[in-house]
Amino acid sequence: MLVLWCPDWPAVAAAATAGVPLVRPVAVFSANRVVACSAVARGRGVRRGMRRREAQSRCPDLAVFTADDGRDARLFETVARAVEELVVGVEVVRPGVVAVPVSGAAGYFGGEHRLVETLVDKVAADAGVECQVGVSEGLFAATLAARYGELVEPGEGAEFLAPLPIRELDQPGTERAGLADLLGRLGLRTLGAFAGLAERDVASRFGLDGVLAHRLARGRSERPPLRRASPEDLAVAEIFDPPLDRIDVAAFRAKGLGAKFHARLADRGFACTRLGVYAVTEEGEQLGRVWRCAEPLTPHGVADRVRWQFESWLRAAPGERPTAGVARLRLEPEELVEGRSLQLGLWRGRSGGTGLEEDDVVATERAGRAFARVQGLLGPEGVLTAGLGGGFGPAERARKVPWGDRHEPGPAEEARWRGRLPSPSPATVLERPLPAQVFDAEGNPVGVTARRRVTAPPHRISLGGEDRDILGWAAWYAGDRRARVPLLLAGGRDENEEAVLALCVGTENPVWTVEGMYD
Template sequence: MAPARVVVVWCPDWPVVAGAVVAGLAAQIPAAVVAANRVVACSAVARAHGVCRGQRRREAQGRCPELVVLADDPDRDARAFEPVVAAVEALAPGVELVRPGLVAVPARGPTRYFGGEPAVAERIIDVVAAQAGVQCQIGIADGLFAATLAAHRGLLVPPDGSAGFLATLSIAELHQPAADRATLVDLLHRLGLRTLGAFAALPVDDVASRFGLDGVRAHRLAQGLDERPLARRDPPGDLTVTRRFDPPLDRVDAAAFASREPAEQLHDALAARGLACIRLGISACTEAGEELHRVWRCVESLTAPGIGDRVRWQLDGWLTSRGSHHGAGITLLQLIPEEVIGGQALQRGLWGEPGEDDERAGRALVRVQGMLGPEAVLIGVLGGGRNPHDRVRLVPWGEDPTPARDADPPWPGQLPAPSPSRVPTLPLAAEVLDDAGHAVGVRGRGRLTSAPYRIAVDGNPPRRVLTWAGPWPVEERWWEPGGGRRCARLQAVLDAEADGLLAVLLACETGRWKVEGIYE
């Protein structure tokens, strides 16, 4: 069965547009949004100077020295997008938010009312420009995926023509912001499948056996079909979560706090029935008696944090970007699962995939943070660097796990695999001896003075060295006035009669050895 006709309204480079409005930048100033040291969006002016998505920040600034770098802020993007959604909703009811910068509307109703798809596209463009003050592009096709790609090109694809439209497009189009398929796209490209049509021509059984479930979903999109076959269920009527607020919510920070608990309650109720939400309805009532409603669509099943994010973004948009309720606070909030699917992603995985246990642990960690503060629960994020201590950054649970340094640049002298399983907070003093009992050092050319035979760690009795590897000399920031840092690293496996084997990572700096990591 062919997908329904969909109208997609796309505002190009929306994170940059929203960030520029908040920062007060003029349209002719090149700007880019950077996250994890990479460009995630850039303006047309910046692209004219050679800036593009995926570039490192330094490379982008090298191509365009006057580039203004903006922070990645999903809350800001969603808040600024609310006037655009309101403008589209005034013309076509049933607006669904896919993400800030992209909304979808069923094509059937507006097409009949305005007298055809070209008239709908022209009317939406004019109204969005007049009411929201931004430019947008319209795409109409069979299915959300094809309509989104059509909007990127400003095209109206004829009915039953989505498969032909998609066939000539690059396989890289499968990698969209809402669905990270960079690994799959890279693999397909290396296999010689350069277009969506070439991928769609493969038998589905072969795709399933080689690429798994995500490959099958991508294969359906390449064929111009919906990502999932029609296996959706009508949500039970008792799943709507309602919250009343007294006093009314009139501040963004209060709305952010209030969105957490109902989001977790809705997610728990769906999980208990083996369901997951892919279209979330958010309704609210204000003190002035105005009724507000918005629908958010998601490619993947919404987790509890995902529901909470969308509720927070929507309340933020209503409280700060709309003038229709004249500053009246929100007295009622309802979360409605508009469309649900079987919640396979919520079940425990057979081979350790994320499942119900991970969700339950995440909710428990959030409760701990609520009692002890965000800094009470930290997770390690692995990034770039040469020694294990520099590569790990601790961030509070729930925050963006962005590494302190980009892991992609070359790191000459980086510790080879395997990495230590335990890194002491303070390095442990060590003594490295040869078979004659003399101290082992490192020569100026990075070679050991003699072979390690025994190693004493933190004042304990020496242990015999069974095998060792290295040394790996590292000279960092030698151009700085202080001389930077120069050291040599060594991996060794020690014999421990009572405790078994012990493997350590040692570093020699200024003639002294210390333990930087322990392998367990």
Template sequence: MTPVRTLLLWCPDWPVVAAEIVDGIPATGPVAVLRANRVVACSERARAEGVRRGLRKREAQGRCPQVTVVEYDPDRDARAFEPVVAAVEAVVAGVEVLRPGACAVAVRGPARYLGGEEAAAERLVEHVAQSCVVESQVGIADGVFAAGLAARTGRIVPPGATPEFLAGLPVAALGRPALVDLLRRLGIRTLGEFAALPAGDVLARFGVDGALAHRLAAGRDHRPPAPRQPPADLTVTAGYDEPLDRVDAAAFAARALAEQFHDRLTAHGLACTRLGIEAVTAHGEELHRVWRHDGLLTAGAVADRVRWQLDGWLSGGHHRRGARPPRPSAGIVRLRLVPDGLVAQVGLQPGLWGESGAERERAHRALSRVQGILGPDAVVTAVLGGGRSPAEQVRLVPWGDERLPARSDVPPWPGRLPPPAPALVLPSPLAATVRDAAGQLVGVSARLQLTAAPADLTVGTAAPAEIVGWAGPWPVDERWWAPAEASRRARFQVCLADGTALLLAVAAGQWRVEAIYD
């Protein structure tokens, strides 16, 4: 399917701007928005002082002592963004909300009506600035994903040039930390390198979410190739005898309707990527908005977006940066959820802590409690980095600490083992003996050549095991310039007759078993 030419309007640092709109916190000063004690957004002044996303609260305050700390509030962000969406809708039709701070629209119609893509972009930015006193940037490209990246620099990518535009960007632009980390460890640094992989292999290795990301990296829209209207029975509607005119009552109703909506999609093996929210008031007013999401909307994600939208509608009126859309003249008597974009959910697998944020939060509290009882080092997670041996490439980090590798994983690492990595790295290497077919000890010469072909291996007091295959050596000559600290050894991979594969290392004539392959 040919990607849809898309215009995306992006408001930089929206959580900071929303805090100014709703709470009156000046965005011109140093402001940091925190979620789970980490910075998720910061103002331009805070960035100038060294504050960055991902920093802990204490580190951010250390870099900028005068920073104003604001707690992350998605309801506030969505409520403050509703006037911006309404301002865009006053110029163009068919707006899709991606998230608070970003919305998109097919550019073909506005470009024809307003005199071209550049003219449409300028008109939208100007209208949003005048109506809402909010700064924004526009990006235009083939597809929503590319348009979002283009909006970061206010760029208009020519038609057909989106793959070239994306090819040089880092894989971090995908916005999927787990996938990005894995791709980097596999040596894939740019979207172009990721897009060059065969689609079938990507699906088999990375699953459905990885396949969606692969399509994005190649500049292809991830909607189904044959778009269709969803079956009527997938739409859920609820009527209310008592009109919903309070946000808390509407949020309660939204939760039940979202769960019903999600269950109905799941029963058909489907998941939603675009959600249409429709409401009718007691006076017959009709309200409609489309929310879009790059991933797959869970029941909790659907409920959040419905709650945000209802909050925006029911909290109409005046705010600090201009006039909001008028509040409906009556409460909501009918609410309808429409799956506007569907993908197959076959093969989806939840993460280690499940699908919902609540489950991840419970896991975090449980692990933190174990640390409180047994100490910080009682719960650790592994972080991969650079190094020549498997043991050097892994660093154990206490739960909750910043996950930084001990060494950079940027090559080259002379003497590093080729993949695959061992399944088990022994904490203490085991002494071993390697002999040839004549029963003589096998050694390594100064030129790193084996003195004879290895035939059997003895580990400790165990019986000798036959070696049926081997590879190597991978030499390591470290700190040769400091004789007192120098270390010289060679590694070999061996396969035993019983199918066991081991990683051996020999130094000063002594063989040791360092790791075991799966």
């Protein structure tokens, strides 16, 4: 297998969208941590997984962007299209990585080296980005070969992998960071050291995740091939009237179609590892792309890849985008694995370590399908669930988002709320805050100055007709003359100490309210 890899693709895509030159350090953040950065940023000390504050302290002129899978997929379509002009069977693994079968193409171009040179030149000319190419047996080894720029001879995959550091197991989208860290702390520093362990010992100590990683470290495929023909009735198709020509509408429809596709496979005991997304526009244009996945696809995974592909199609450059909306969409399983590939060992529970019993998991899946059906009838806002957004206080951060959407405040949104209340949040947030009065040791009301300081240390609080001493306090300032102040109160009528969250507004006539209670 040949893998073409565009280094630091999320950072490259973000910079290209914003018009930022790559000679400037660039980093992409998710949940306030670096998920990708440019080579210039790495040269300044920025590393993947680093917190935003530390990254900016090391590189003050760092260009900061929020992670956006849709943006990455949309811009990567140009690279995939350039590869597709030279080689058939292109499969997008994730934005930034494509895989193709190498044997036929190498013979056509006169060898693997000639093929690699042609692909690199083609991508540079059409997409204007740099890339690296690697060849090896299996997707995992081929991806690492691309990162190191190696063309591994057949049968030598294990030898190529052996000296590589154990952290290479933690590839994007695999969630093996914990396993790689554990193996390193146990003294297994390289993939070869891990591969030298007996498989039965790995299974007894590390479970199914360890067995799959062990297969990869030995240069084998993660899963054995499924040697049976795929049933023809597993594909899912839907006709749209009116045709889809908006990304948000396509994303919503993709959720329902993804759940239907996954349920159909699960009912037959299958899971999908290569997904074909095919569309026909109102003008009869044929569109298609195959997505290869390291892990069996979940309903969310199917919906994400359909959404990314729609962004690639509908937001392509003029002359490359379809001339009409998508009238028909078909999801086809290009590669299947047995359903047991999704099951985990008994040591992690029948539900994959979620803490739910098997009946609970089935009920959860049924509820999910029911919610998707309700949303199909009433629209995305028909079913809402709780989520976290931006805000200074715990009540302000509460959001209601459509069920199935994953809302996390990005780095740009987090930066707007400097001075917000840190963790831990109050265990109980009051729907209607309680009025209160706070006094200093001299009996004067305590307020907040324009310079973001309390006028005096809080000493006593009057709450619910009862005066109580304040044993401890802290303050976080959310703007001019506003502060949230956790207070530790001495025992009252029930003689128990109590911690509350209070909000103060104003200086001369301060208004105090109690917003929540700590356990």
